[in-house]
Amino acid sequence: MGPDPDSPLCSAKGCRADAVWVLAWNNPKLHTPxxxxxxxxxxxxxxxxxxxxxxxxxxxxxxxxxxxxSPGGAGAPAG
Known part of the structure; x- marks a missing residue:
């Protein structure tokens, strides 16, 4: 069975698998902390x-x- 067309996909080049993880990052030379x-x-x-x-x-x-x-998760906006 292939990836769900409504699911977010992996960011790896050429990969079409469903995403399972979020890698949060920043470049300190370009982004605020x-x-x-x-x-x-x-x-x-x-x-x-x-x-x-x-x-x-x-x-x-x-x-x-x-x-x-999820509500209150790392990616949720602060309220």
């Missing part, structure tokens, strides 16, 4: 993309997509 950009990743690419961001000092957090999207 509180700014978070995100890459979505499947289980298979989580370690590779985390390492790519980590060696550059960009990776800030790794969160399950379901937790990121």
């Amino acid at each position: 509180e700014r978070r950009k995100t890459w979505l990743t499947c289980e298979e690419h989580r370690e590779h993309l985390s390492a790519f961001l980590g060696v550059r000092g960009f990776l800030k957090d790794v969160v399950k997509l379901e937790d990121w999207e």
Whole structure:
């Protein structure tokens, strides 16, 4: 069975798998400390993309997509 067309997809180049993880990151040379950009990743690419961001000092957090999207989760707006 293929990926769900309504589900977010992995950010890895060429990957069409459903995203499971959110990698929150920022580039301190470009972004304010509180700014978070995100890459979505499947289980298979989580370690590779985390390492790519980590060696550059960009990776800030790794969160399950379901937790990121939940009310009060890391990706929810502060209220």
